[in-house]
Amino acid sequence: MPSFLRDEKIRGILYQIIAITLFVGFLFYIAQNTAHNIEQRGIKTGFAFLHDTAGFDITESPIPFTPASTHLKVFEVGLLNTLIVSFWGIVFSSLIGLLIGIWRLSPNWLINRIAAAYIETFRNIPVLLQILFWYNVVLATLPSTRHSLNFFNAVFINNRGFFMPKLVFQDGAWMIGAAIVAAIIGIIFVHRWAKKRQEETGEQFPVFLTGIILLIGLPLLAYLIAGRPVTAVYPELHGFNFRGGKTFTPEFLALLFALSIYTATFIAEAIRSGIEAVPKGQKEAATSLGLSPLQQLRLVILPQAVRIAIPSIINQYLNLIKNSSLAAAIGYPELVTIFAGTSLNQTGQALEILLITMLTYLLISLIVSLILNWFNAKMKIKER
């Protein structure tokens, strides 16, 4: 045996090179074989189909879509719908998860048990079943269009969805937006000033109350000054269905509901383990400082607990985004349902479409974890 092969380090590198070569060779072989077989069978390949007319319609689309639109547009609509339902899913599951996670450790026996029952129930049922369950429950319990539940002739609920007035912004509406931005900047300023003042003088300032007043008051003032530039379009029963206004379909609601409730159980557990990981002395110290239980939670326990919980919460967010693809079961038009489903079947371009879809999910997941990892790094306790 040549002497350099006896060197453990060199051998290690050699093994790695061999492994990579074999792996790349395998990939190359698969790609070749695939291309050959496809050609032999007379299956069309390439990405030109993206510019062909789709020919079918999509129920809910955040951007204009008609049957004359292209498959590329189908992809865009699917991606947007995936992002929309994922975004709201992340918001709601975080809120529910935080609440349940805190409840889970409540000294109140009833609240504690309710939280435990919630977690054990919804964590252990496959999310696909939950989606189907909510969808069928929603459809079974809601009345038909003509017998809609009617709230003040503005909000209607029936088995076609949840209809509410849509706000229409006219000239001058920008002033309201500007007022909101101004309010947020104001709150940050007040917060900083209050903190500084407390550090210097020990006096507290009602930051939260001031914030709310600013956030509501400034836009309201702008609304009145600009001459009430916001009007509402009310949904109206017209022929078969309601028209105008904003609609949430049963598919969207069932998916959002199921994803939020399911993912919240994991987030709650992450929060709970985070809270339990905070040393007991922290709480005792907070008590001895005379902080109320709520203050203890808000100022001492949660900031430390969330730091510990963030990495596992990131994973749950990624799971939620990927689970949204189960919408295919109830027909919510997200990426997998309409692009990797309908478009794939209408064009038959399985390889191309699956490749695009997988890369898209990969990209979304990488971006989300990049953002959250950056956030995590920022939140981490700085060890010096």
Next chain:
Amino acid sequence: MMKKLLKLSAVAALATATLATAGTLDDVKKAGILKCGVNTGLPGFSEADSKGQWRGLDVDYCRALAAVVLGDASKVKYVPLNAKERFTALQSGEIDVLSRNTTNTETRDTSLGINFTGVMYYDGQGFMVPKSLGVKSAKELDGATVCIQAGTTTELNLADYFRANHMKFKAITFDTNDQVTKAFEAGRCDVLTTDASGLYATRTKLANPEKYVVLPEIISKEPLAPAVRHGDDQWFDIAKWTRNALLTAEEKGITMANVDEAKAKSTDPEVKRLLSVEGKMCDNLKLEKGCFYNAIKQVGNYGEIFERNVGVKTPLKIQRGLNALWTQGGLQYSPPFR
């Protein structure tokens, strides 16, 4: 880790979609069983009964093909597929033949790597609505919500029809016919649309069939045909001539009951060739002598298959109409056995 897994799954997807097969006939003979892709549940065409036995017109084609190739109509493995899965299953070799109320279209025939054999059922797309809506014609459906199965020609026709008639609609699409039916029954949509045969089949599944009505308009041509993989001409020939044999048998009045008598006594040269008394019809297809005899003996002729599964004495109550033989004013026609 995630990246690695995704990479691997991508490779796996590519690999499974493209397993090369030699001759389908050899594969089927070697396996001793025919893998047939069918509908997940469409009464009269393809449905598993309470004992798990598959029944229906599409199913009977699989049985006839198994009888022709293997001599035994029961040697079929049924693979239930939804509309979205069916072509990939055929392309990838998961099934040997797709017999699943599939419309023959130009795009599918030319770009999916598949070939359609002869038409088993001439169909057209229609609409079903609850009687309570008071709708009498499809032209009154402006603004309606329509339940539909994803990835079908129906889905495209629907969009075309509403566009041509300057009407608007909302389509709610689902993967399987069962989901479509359930949503329609729950009132999620005003209209259910699919091939007319499918509408009659679906109506038998509803809790209160008499509360629903099929509208008179037929908006498309839907020639439903079995399909095989492109590039295997021998297998394509066998699949085509199995269907032709079923039609010729009906035309000549040969049934399950009298096929033995016809084989022994018939003087008609075409019947003799069909039943392998004379000629080399089965040899030409590299099959055993009496291949078509087996299919007729075990499954029956086209007319028997039609009446048994979807005809006027079944819950579907479908008239022969376009599916009558050419000699009876219909479109069903077989090239001669010569």
